[in-house]
Amino acid sequence: MSEELLKVSNLRAGIDGKEILRGIDLTIRPGEVHAIMGPNGSGKSTLSGVLAGDPRFTVTGGSATLGGKDLLALSPEDRSHEGLFLSFQYPVEIPGVTMVNFMRAAVNAKRKYLGQEPMSAAEFLKMMRQKRAVVDLDNKLASRSVNEGFSGGEKKRNEIFQMAVLEPRLSILDETDSGLDIDALRIVAGGVNKLKTDNNATIVITHYQRLLDYIKPDFVHILYKGKIVYSGGPELALELEEKGYDWIKQQVDGEK
Amino acid sequence: MTAAESFGQYLEIVRAHGGSKCPKAVEGVVREATERLPRAIEAYRHDPEDLDSCRADRIYAPDYAVNLDGVTMNADVAASFHCGVPQLNSLLCVYVNDSVHIPCAGKLPAGLEIYPLRELPEEYHADAAALAKNTSDSPAGLIDTMLMTDGFYIRVAAGAVIDKPLQIVNIFNSTMPLYTSRHILVHALENSQVKILLCDHSQTPQTAHLNAETVRVVADNGSKVELYDIEESSPATSRRWLLEATQHDSSNLTVCTAFLRGGITRNEYRINVVGDGADTSLSGLAICTGSQIADNRVTLVHRGRHCRSRQLFKNAMFDESTGAFGGKIIVEEGAEATDAVQTNRNMLASPSARMLTAPQLEIYCDDVKCGHGATTGQLDERALFYMQSRGIPRHEATMMLTQAFMSDVVDNISFEVLRQRLHVLVEKRLNGTSGSCDTCAAACRTNISKEEQ
Ligand SMILES: Nc1ncnc2c1ncn2[C@@H]1O[C@H](COP(=O)(O)OP(=O)(O)OP(=O)(O)O)[C@@H](O)[C@H]1O
Ligand SMILES: [Mg+2]
Numbered sequence: 001m002s003e004e005l006l007k008v009s010n011l012r013a014g015i016d017g018k019e020i021l022r023g024i025d026l027t028i029r030p031g032e033v034h035a036i037m038g039p040n041g042s043g044k045s046t047l048s049g050v051l052a053g054d055p056r057f058t059v060t061g062g063s064a065t066l067g068g069k070d071l072l073a074l075s076p077e078d079r080s081h082e083g084l085f086l087s088f089q090y091p092v093e094i095p096g097v098t099m100v101n102f103m104r105a106a107v108n109a110k111r112k113y114l115g116q117e118p119m120s121a122a123e124f125l126k127m128m129r130q131k132r133a134v135v136d137l138d139n140k141l142a143s144r145s146v147n148e149g150f151s152g153g154e155k156k157r158n159e160i161f162q163m164a165v166l167e168p169r170l171s172i173l174d175e176t177d178s179g180l181d182i183d184a185l186r187i188v189a190g191g192v193n194k195l196k197t198d199n200n201a202t203i204v205i206t207h208y209q210r211l212l213d214y215i216k217p218d219f220v221h222i223l224y225k226g227k228i229v230y231s232g233g234p235e236l237a238l239e240l241e242e243k244g245y246d247w248i249k250q251q252v253d254g255e256k
Numbered sequence: 257m258t259a260a261e262s263f264g265q266y267l268e269i270v271r272a273h274g275g276s277k278c279p280k281a282v283e284g285v286v287r288e289a290t291e292r293l294p295r296a297i298e299a300y301r302h303d304p305e306d307l308d309s310c311r312a313d314r315i316y317a318p319d320y321a322v323n324l325d326g327v328t329m330n331a332d333v334a335a336s337f338h339c340g341v342p343q344l345n346s347l348l349c350v351y352v353n354d355s356v357h358i359p360c361a362g363k364l365p366a367g368l369e370i371y372p373l374r375e376l377p378e379e380y381h382a383d384a385a386a387l388a389k390n391t392s393d394s395p396a397g398l399i400d401t402m403l404m405t406d407g408f409y410i411r412v413a414a415g416a417v418i419d420k421p422l423q424i425v426n427i428f429n430s431t432m433p434l435y436t437s438r439h440i441l442v443h444a445l446e447n448s449q450v451k452i453l454l455c456d457h458s459q460t461p462q463t464a465h466l467n468a469e470t471v472r473v474v475a476d477n478g479s480k481v482e483l484y485d486i487e488e489s490s491p492a493t494s495r496r497w498l499l500e501a502t503q504h505d506s507s508n509l510t511v512c513t514a515f516l517r518g519g520i521t522r523n524e525y526r527i528n529v530v531g532d533g534a535d536t537s538l539s540g541l542a543i544c545t546g547s548q549i550a551d552n553r554v555t556l557v558h559r560g561r562h563c564r565s566r567q568l569f570k571n572a573m574f575d576e577s578t579g580a581f582g583g584k585i586i587v588e589e590g591a592e593a594t595d596a597v598q599t600n601r602n603m604l605a606s607p608s609a610r611m612l613t614a615p616q617l618e619i620y621c622d623d624v625k626c627g628h629g630a631t632t633g634q635l636d637e638r639a640l641f642y643m644q645s646r647g648i649p650r651h652e653a654t655m656m657l658t659q660a661f662m663s664d665v666v667d668n669i670s671f672e673v674l675r676q677r678l679h680v681l682v683e684k685r686l687n688g689t690s691g692s693c694d695t696c697a698a699a700c701r702t703n704i705s706k707e708e709q
Contacts, residue, residue, distance in 0.1 A: 052645050055637070080647035092642035096660025105656065106646040113647070145660075146642075162646060 004065075005030050005201050006051075006170055011062035013050045019060065020046045022226035028170065031198045035212055035237060036205045038223035039245050044205045045089050047223065048172045052086040053079050066170060080106075081113040083169030087159035087176050089205075094146040099158075102146045103128065103165055110166065131164040135191040152179030160191050167195070172203045177211040189214030209241040222248055259312035260304070263297045263395045266435075269322065270402055276324040277405055279373035281381040285388045289401035296395040311549060312396070315494040315520055318464035320435035326374070326405030328355045329429070344673050346423035346453065349408060353428060354436040356406045360422075367416025367448065373407040373439070384409050387441040387472045392526075396496060400437045400468045407439030412448035412479070421451040421671070426469065428457065428489065433464035440471045444479035444507075451482040451671060456518070461490030470498045475507035477531065484674060485513040486681065487521060491546060494520045505531035505560070512669055514678060515542035515550045516685045522551040529556070529563050536565040541665040543658070543685055544577030544609070551580040554598070558591040558624075567598040570665050572658045573609035581630065584616040591621050598628040603661050605635050605654060655686040 006028040013021040020043045028034055036044055050057045051064060053076035064071040066082055074082065094102070107127075108118040119127070132139055135157045147155050156176050163171055173192065177185055192202065192215055204215055212220075212234065220236040221228045224245070229252050230236070257265075270276055270290065278286040304312065323329070329352050347360040349370065356372040364370060371377070376384055387409075390401040412418060424440065444450055458465060467489065475481045487495060495518055503509055515521050525538055542550035552569050571579035581600045602611040613630040635657055643653035662682055669675040 054641055054645075075650070076641060076644035077647050077649050080645055086645055088642065088645075092638045094636075094639045094642065094657070094660065096663050097639075097643075097656050101656070102643070102646070102648075105643075105648045105652060109647045109649055109652065166647065 003029065004068075006064070006066055008051075008064045009062055011047075011050065011064055012060045013046065013057045014060060015046075015057055020057075020226050021050060023062065024226070024228060026221070026228060028201045028203065030169075030201055032219065033196070033202045033204060033215060033217045035217035035220045036203060036223055036228075037207065037220060037237065037240055039249075042223045043226040044223050045174055046226075048086050048089075048174045048203075048205065051079075051172065052076060052084060077109065078113070080166065080168075081110050083200075085163050085166055085168035085171045087156075087163060087171065087173040089174040089178070091147045091150075091155040091159055093148045093150075095148050097146050099142045099144060099146055100128070103162070106162070107165060127165065131161055134164040134194055135160045136187050137161045153181060153184045156180055157184065157188055160188050164191065164195055169200050170203070171195075171200070172205070174205045175207070176204075177206055177208060185211065186214065209237050212237050224248060224252055257317065259316040260297060260301045260395075262316035263293075263300065263399060266322065266399050266403070267293050267297065270324065273324050276322075276403055277326045279376065279404070279406060281373055281376045281384040281409075282388045282404060282407075285385055285390065286401060286404055289390045289398045292393070293395060293398045293402060296393050296398050299393065300395045311520065311522075311551075315466065315496070315522075318433040318466070320433045320464065320466050322403055322435045322437075323354055323405060324403070326354070329353045344421060344423070344453075344677070346421045349422065349424045351424060351426045351436075351438055353430060353434060354405060354438055356408060358408075365416075365418055365420060367413040368418050368422070368450070369411045369413070370422070371409045373404075373409055373441075376409050380409060380411065383411075383443060384441055387443060387474060388439065396468070397470070397498065400439075400470055400496075400498075403435070403437035404439050405437070407441060410440070410442045410450075410452070412442075412444045412450045414445040414476075415447045416445075417449040418451070421453050421674075423453045423455065426454060426456045426467065427459060428463075428465045428467065428493070429459040430463050430465070431460060433466075435466040436468065438467070438469040440469070442471070442473040442481065444473070444475050444481045446476045447478040448476070449480040452484070453674065454483070454485040456485075456487040456489045456493075456495070458490040458493055461492060463492060465489070465493045467493055467495040467497075469495070470500070473499070473501040473509070475501065475503045475509055477505040477507065479504075480508040482510045482671060484511075484669070484671070486516065486678070487514065487518050488516045488681070489518045491517075491519045491548065493518045495522065497521070497523045498526070499524070500526045501528065503527065503529045503531055503534045503536065503560075506533040507531060508535045510537045510670070511539070512665070513540040513552075514681070515540070515544070516681060518548065520549040520551075522553070525552070525554045525556070527554070527556045527565075528559070529565070530559045532560040532562055534560055534563045536563070537668070538566070539568040539665050539668055540570070541662050541682070542571045542579060543574075543662070543682065544571065544579060545574040546577060547575070548577045549579070550577070552582070554583040555586070556584070556596070557586045557588065558594045558596060559588045561590070561592040561594075563591065564595045565597070567600075568665055568668065569600045570662055571602045571611060572605060572661055573602065573611055574605045576606070576608045578610045578612070580612040582614045582616070583628065584618065585626060585628070587617075587619045587621050587624050587626065589620045592623045594621065594624040594626065596624070596626045600630040601661075602630075602632040603635060603658065604632060605658065655683075658686055659683055
């Protein structure tokens with residue numbers, strides 16, 4: 001368990017000249033689950049976006065590698081092919097592009113990247129069926145446009161379904177629990193657990209301990225004002241649930 | 257040379273030749289157009305028509321030859337071609353440059369008659385002349401009429417319902433720049449129904465071609481006319497396409513044009529709804545790359561009462577391409593309960609692409625429902641990133657979004673085989689897999705004799 005899957009060093013990034021990430025350090029090894037918590041606006045989604053290659057953000061310093069490859073030099077699609085997956089906090093609706101065509105394009109693009117032949121239609125449909133079962137996704141959604149008119153919960157389920165299809169090495173789940181009802185939360189978290197192996201890793205971004213009851217983290221980090229200001233074990237999440245962020249804020253802001 | 261100078265030259269060439277060899281049925285029409293031409297050119301010189309003059313100058317820049325004697329060209333080409341929209345099983349007609357070929361002549365269903373204008377039976381001369389009459393003052397249009405050496409006359413008998421689509425394949429084949437003046441006259445008599453598909457192809461994609469095609473339709477009471485047009489020619493082609501249609505009581509006209517490949521295209525729709533209770537649907541899609549220009553101009557006049565019209569035009573513009581849409585709806589006095597909607601949506605996929613829109617409503621009647629909207633937007637960057645984050649390369653994601661953008665125009669087509677085919681053609685166009693006749697997605701080159709079996 002010593003090899004590094006993700007290594008982020010002193011990563012700085014911003015938008016329109018405004019710095020949001022102010023020196024992030026984070027190392028993740030295969031098999032690990034890391035939770036990232038932190039107050040609203042602290043930069044959690046920005047960190048996810050920067051790692052996935054969201055063009056809105058500009059990296060101003062530092063580095064990030066995935067399996068030793070310079071992540072920041074890759075296009076978003078190649079980051080995906082290299083095994084990065086981001087479950088969006090706000091999944092995007094794409095009118096006119098059906099889920100089936102979207103997934104087929106995604107699967108075959110990855111196969112092409114890996115030098116494999118495109119999947120046959122039968123094989124593909126079989127796989128879609130199997131992966132839908134992971135999160136109990138209604139198969140009617142498959143013929144609809146991507147996320148269009150999906151309920152909040154359906155969108156989140158759909159994200160994890162895509163994760164199941166793409167079998168990433170590193171998944172970043174940005175508030176996947178928000179919008180899910182109690183049963184759905186259990187099903188979706190169960191799906192994430194089913195996909196867990198010794199070779200992949202997960203970053204879970206959440207505000208609530210509830211999700212971490214299902215997806216047990218090995219490490220918990222607190223992101224505040226664009227920096228990881230505190231790291232600990234699973235007990236840290238329980239502590240936050242109880243005490244809120246004030247003590248962390250005081251500690252950090254007081255240091256200045 | 258400017259367009260106005262070219263116009264003058266074509267007139268001189270025709271005069272020096274002692275006129276062009278026009279079909280007897282339309283002699284009067286051609287003479288009248290030729291007589292009105294000098295003044296039209298003069299007027300144009302002072303006030304170039306709305307088609308901005310530099311574009312007209314670009315269209316008329318090549319030194320096109322004209323086929324004044326109506327010499328029949330490349331009959332063998334006609335014989336070896338079929339634009340195979342699979343399972344379309346169409347009645348085939350072919351325009352090779354401006355020569356009319358009717359391979360389907362021997363197997364026309366009852367109620368459908370098709371003639372080359374040159375061989376038109378006497379009894380239809382008056383009808384053809386009425387259809388062909390050119391009332392516009394556009395010098396370009398008058399020259400088209402002046403150069404009419406042949407054309408199709410299509411007549412659908414009262415009550416005849418023609419299921420099989422009639423397909424006219426426009427083929428361009430010439431080693432020298434050529435001006436082809438093509439004319440298609442359609443008369444759908446009472447309660448008849450017909451579907452017509454036009455396809456443009458160039459077998460000599462390097463050669464400059466001025467493809468001037470005029471389609472004139474009269475839809476009698478209760479008739480239903482569907483007209484589809486797919487342009488897949490070459491960047492060396494300039495096309496001026498005119499549809500002029502008159503709709504009578506309870507007639508139904510559906511038109512859909514798809515600009516997939518070409519150089520400059522200007523499609524003009526002049527629709528006159530004179531009858532009551534008529535329905536009109538006009539739609540068009542254009543996918544432009546490079547320095548292509550696609551320009552759609554609609555003038556829809558509602559005179560009858562209780563008529564409904566829908567327009568949906570969409571352009572997707574890449575590179576340095578230019579798109580234009582000018583849509584005018586005129587609701588005349590007395591055209592009560594008119595329900596007219598016009599929509600123009602455009603997507604600019606490149607910062608150097610341009611789109612000009614000019615929607616216009618002129619309403620002279622109180623009791624109407626009219627709406628129009630024109631929007632031009634960029635590619636949805638959020639959607640692109642979402643797709644890329646799933647591993648879909650950016651160019652492919654762009655293609656998928658463009659295809660999605662166009663899908664409602666294609667989905668509007670009720671003629672199923674064509675709808676499916678057009679979805680594929682749009683996809684192939686965006687993939688860049690068509691472009692010359694050899695690779696054209698329409699997959700021609702199926703021998704007609706095979707089709708006939
Ligand atoms: N597109 C943007 N334009 C301007 N500012 C932005 C943009 N995206 C993020 N920010 C700013 O960056 C900061 C961090 O935002 P981010 O979304 O990363 O926070 P977060 O930790 O995910 O918050 P939450 O818990 O509410 O999801 C915020 O102040 C936000 O307003
Ligand atoms: Mg967030």
